[in-house]
Amino acid sequence: MTNLPPQFWIGVPAVAIALAALAVAPCWAWPWIGAAALYTLFLSHYQNWRGPLTQAEIDRFLQATQHETNIEDFRAFLEADDGREFFMQNLVKFADSKVAHPETGAPTAPHKLVESYSKPFIKGLILRGGHPVLLLQRNGSDLDSWGPTSETGVNWGISNVMRYRSRRDLVELASNTDFDDIHRFKREAIVETISYPTKMLMAGFAGPRALVALILSLGAALTNIAILALY
Template sequence: MTAWIIWGTALIAYGLFRLWYDNWSGPLKPVEIDAFLAQMAGRFEGTGNSQQVMRAFLEADDGREFVMLNLVKAQMEQVEDPKTGQMVQGFDLLKRYSKRFMPVLFRNGGHPGMVGRKVGGYIDAWNTEADPDWTIFGLMRYRSRRDMIKLVKDPAFMEGHPDKLLGTLATFSFPTQRVVSFYASPRVTVALILALAAALAHLAVLTVTG
């Protein structure tokens, strides 16, 4: 009976994880796309991004997860903190923005895949702009395109966005979907961790009762 409780609990925990981690709502509907783009029109104009590119991405929604590749050149000079009025390094504001961004990303089923710093110039490049001295890169997993627009509209994200603008000299991002990877996905990793925990708990019970 104890074994059923242990393994049943592990199975329920994995089911709850998948309820959070997977998209169960299907692709975006046209009315959702139109409402989002209408709400964000001013922000597109303010940042110089293309509303047409965003619309094309959202209209091609297949309901699957995707990973956003972000390249960032951080502001390493002093800027005025919009909250305190004091002069701080722009990179500190970018880190403050990240502390706001990550909980919202996690709440909407996303998480960092990898974040790292640049350690050299372009090794292989042609027919592209000169290296603007990127500072960091990030791979951010989104549960779905719907969750991406939920994140963009989240009040906590919007309140932190000025920090991103002040802490960033240059950036570009584009969405990708995995083709080949040698890293186990969180679906596999969480399953293995729960199975290991259940197995160890089962062995501990057998040892005590045996």
């Protein structure tokens, strides 16, 4: 059963319970039962229900893939898996001018070229319960900086944050052979990048859990009012 996706072993019982409840509940309760079932289905996809990575999973992944980063740092990150979500901070410096398209050789704007990689990647991320959180573009020169790294002169043009459901999802994306052919678009468009995992300490906006709950509650409340008005 653990080999089945959580959408099956959590979602299917939730739907079955909801259908059974609909058969005996008064009609005014139907919208709330439906909203609860839909929210459970959402959580079955959005939350990690499989726990942290096992040592066998980590070893198998590291042996089967090549890495552009420090292998020991990456191993330490995977072995410290707590099974929870994390957020990848990415700093990106695009090429200053158009670059040759890897397939056609035509001069192409870097931000257009990288879309050939980013669109399939984001689709794969969403299918694994992740999503983009922020996409920021530099809007001026450095206003407050000091220390050794401030002297490197790197002008990060884009910064973005991606939410991962778990470190297992990062492993599955990184080892997905579907991205082998399109990774060259990213390499050609981006001349320098730094990516590091972060933990959310505070946010000034509601996340998908609260947003989906709010939308479903509002929909259930409005439907409930409509049902009561008809009866």
